[in-house]
Amino acid sequence: MLVSVKFFKIFIIFTLLSVNLSAEEKSQIINQLNNLNSLEFTFDQIINDKIEKGSCLLEFPGKLKCDYFDDKKKELIINKKRLAITQKRYNKTYFYPISKSPFLNILYKDKLLEIIKSGKLELSDQIIKLVYLDDNEITVFFDKKTLDLKGWQIIDQYNNNINFSLNIVAKNAVFKKETFKIPEMN
Secondary structure, three states: OOHHHHHHHHHHHHHHHHHHHHHHHHHHHHHHHHHOEEEEEEEEEEEEEEEEEEEEEOOOOOOEEEEEEEOOEEEEEOOHHHEEEEEOOOOOEEEOOOOOOOOOOHHHHHHHHHHHHHHHHEEEEOEEEEEEOOOOOEEEEOOOOOOOOOOEEEEEEOEEEEEEEEEEEEEEEOHHHHOOOOOOOO
């Protein structure tokens, strides 16, 4: 009986310490995110076992431009509620609404902050993982040492499993206004 009481006390102390660490980790990530206006990063994206690589510019709120390192010279631009994907090699642009896209969770700081505050936190040696359940499940990853955003995992509106990992090149850069201009319809 005495052993189980000691074990229970140790378990309670460990649980309280881990809850405090979780709250502290979340608080530090929130502070860092509140001071972030833009990111420049390279990425690896896996969609249903297909690997794509490229570089992106992200500006809060709701702006993203990615250039893919592929033979089609694909460019993705999101400007608030519109998404355009251009295949420069073929001079073709496709337009999509993003109103139901899980990308909105990453492109708007308030949504990302909600994920951080409400998400279930899991810690490993190098990664902080936040799992958030809403209409769609989204998992967001942060570097444990720097607290930098490292990527996310989502299932999109077409039921594609998307794993997106990134390496930050620059923070809070100022981009030209035309950087996020959606191309004209063909």
